[in-house]
Amino acid sequence: MTRSTADLRVRLLRAAEQEIGSAGPAKASLRAIARRVGVSHQATAHHFEDRAGLFTALAVEGFELLLEEIAAAIDAVPDDADAGARVVASGAAYVEFALGHPVMFDVMFRPELLHADHPRLREARGMHLELMVGTVAAAQEAGWGTAVPTEELAVVGWASVHGLAVLHRDAQLADVLPEVDAAQLLRQVARALDALA
Known part of the structure; x- marks a missing residue:
């Protein structure tokens, strides 16, 4: 895993925490999490x-x-x-x-x-x-x-x-x-x- 790939994974995890914290776990979508990081929804599929x-x-x-x-x-x-x-x-x-x-x-x-x-x-x-x-x-x-x-x-x-x-x-x-x-x-x-x- 390259550094930029690893960094994106970590950024997605932190964004997930933020999104869950604001929207709740039921409403926290991958799309919203990806939006927080500034990547496409499809980019999350490379990691999760x-x-x-x-x-x-x-x-x-x-x-x-x-x-x-x-x-x-x-x-x-x-x-x-x-x-x-x-x-x-x-x-x-x-x-x-x-x-x-x-x-x-x-x-x-x-x-x-x-x-x-x-x-x-x-x-x-x-x-x-x-x-x-x-x-x-x-x-x-x-x-x-x-x-x-x-x-x-x-x-x-x-x-x-x-x-x-x-x-x-x-x-x-x-x-x-x-x-x-x-x-x-x-x-x-x-x-x-x-x-x-």
């Missing part, structure tokens, strides 16, 4: 087979970026931190990603918009699941949440953090808990999960 293909590429990019941000947050936790600190850090990174990339985050979890069986998407989702489960397993080895099976605890934690991310992104938390920040709520989630043990 259809709209779902473009959205799938955006979702893959999102999962890869999410993985990078979660891994960086986990790595930043001091070695002497308590057992659940890396779980909390991963949850905080997840929420920050949702707030920082709301369109990408939304597309990542909308299988009806994607080619859900695309190999790169399946791989990216699998790596995200592996990181979640691995983070919980490491915390359990250090004594956190030990009485709950690892996969179950990871899914309960993911559901809690995902819900918190969506509520925070959609400005619903401010109505219910205007004085509480997301980091404090994440620590409460971690304590609640640990209490399951």
Whole structure:
């Protein structure tokens, strides 16, 4: 892939984010996305087979970026931190990603918009699941949440953090808990999960 071809692909992905953000995923057409970049509708076919293909590429990019941000947050936790600190850090990174990339985050979890069986998407989702489960397993080895099976605890934690991310992104938390920040709520989630043990 030449540099100009790669650049166009990236420009189409950014234009897709902009178009989805302004028109919504249902109304974001390839034609409108191509218009934002200043290319013909047919030019998108060189990179993406259809709209779902473009959205799938955006979702893959999102999962890869999410993985990078979660891994960086986990790595930043001091070695002497308590057992659940890396779980909390991963949850905080997840929420920050949702707030920082709301369109990408939304597309990542909308299988009806994607080619859900695309190999790169399946791989990216699998790596995200592996990181979640691995983070919980490491915390359990250090004594956190030990009485709950690892996969179950990871899914309960993911559901809690995902819900918190969506509520925070959609400005619903401010109505219910205007004085509480997301980091404090994440620590409460971690304590609640640990209490399951």
